[in-house]
Amino acid sequence: MSFDTLPPPPPLSQLCEAGQVALFLDFDGTLIEIASGPDAIDVPDNLPDRFDILAARLEGRLALVSGRGLDNIHRHIGALTIARAGSHGADRVLADGSVLGEHAQPLMPQVIEALADLAEEYGALLERKAHGAALHYRSNPESGEAIGVAAAAIASENGLVVKRGKCVAELVRPGADKGGAVAAFMKVAPFAGSTPIFIGDDVTDEDGFIAAEKLGGFGIAVGERASQNARYHLPLVKDVHAWLNL
Incomplete structure (x- = not known):
C-alpha cells in the first residue's frame, strides 16, 4: 500500500x-x-x-x-x-x-573478487561484511539496473541470493x-x-x-x-x- x-x-x-x-x-x-x-x-x-x-x-x-x-x-x-x-x-x-x-558463514573469496570487479566497473562502493557484501551506488543511481543484473548472475553462480535496497545490492546466503x-x-x-x-x-x-x-x-x-x-x-x-x- x-x-x-x-x-x-x-x-x-x-x-x-x-x-x-x-x-x-x-x-x-x-x-x-x-x-x-x-x-x-x-x-x-x-x-x-x-x-x-x-x-x-x-x-x-x-x-x-x-x-x-x-x-x-x-x-x-x-x-x-x-x-x-x-x-x-x-x-x-x-x-x-x-x-x-x-x-553465519562468510561469502566465498571468488564472490568478493567478482563484486570488487563489479564495483570498479560501475564506480560503486563495495562494503565487505563478515557474512555478506554490498554494492552501494547512491553516487551513480543510473547504474542500479546493470548492477542488479550482474549481482544476480554472481549470486546464481554461487548459490546465493541478492537483497535489494535503496541504491544497494547485497549478496547473502539463502535464508x-x-x-x-x-x-x-x-x-x-x-x-x-x-x-x-x-x-x-x-x-x-x-x-x-x-x-x-x-x-x-x-x-x-x-x-x-x-x-x-x-x-x-x-x-x-x-x-x-x-x-x-x-
Whole structure:
C-alpha cells in the first residue's frame, strides 16, 4: 500500500497496556538518516543507553535487526546489551551476547573478487561484511539496473541470493532475511508469547513485516516507499524516535 494510505500506529504506551509487545527495529532509514555511504551516518548521542531504557520498558523484548554486519554496528554505536541481528538476520545474538542458531558463514573469496570487479566497473562502493557484501551506488543511481543484473548472475553462480535496497545490492546466503530473524527471536525468551512489531523503511524490511503479521503482530513502514505488508506508517526518522520515546 502507498505510504499515504496507511494510518499512524497507536501510541506505544497504549499497545503495551493491551499486552506484551516485542519491538524489532531496522537501523538505517529507521533509527538513523540515510547517508551518502555506509560510513557517513550520523548516530544520535547515547543511542545504546536509549536502547537500554526502551528494553527495560519492554522487559527485554527489543531487538535491532539490520542489514549491516554486527561488527559494523558496534563500530558506529559501541557495545549493545540488547538482542540484535546483523547481515539481514543471518547473524543473531541475544541480549547476553550468546549466539542464537548457527554461526553465519562468510561469502566465498571468488564472490568478493567478482563484486570488487563489479564495483570498479560501475564506480560503486563495495562494503565487505563478515557474512555478506554490498554494492552501494547512491553516487551513480543510473547504474542500479546493470548492477542488479550482474549481482544476480554472481549470486546464481554461487548459490546465493541478492537483497535489494535503496541504491544497494547485497549478496547473502539463502535464508538470511529479517523475517527469519524475527521468527527465531520469537521462539525464545523474553520474546516468546508477545506481539511482534517490526519497524523499517526499505524493501528488505518487508520480510520482517510479513513475519510479524504471521505471528500476530504487524509492521510499521517508515518514509515514502510504498509497502505491501505494513499496517501502519511513520513519515520520518524523527517520528520513529518520538513514537518510541527514545
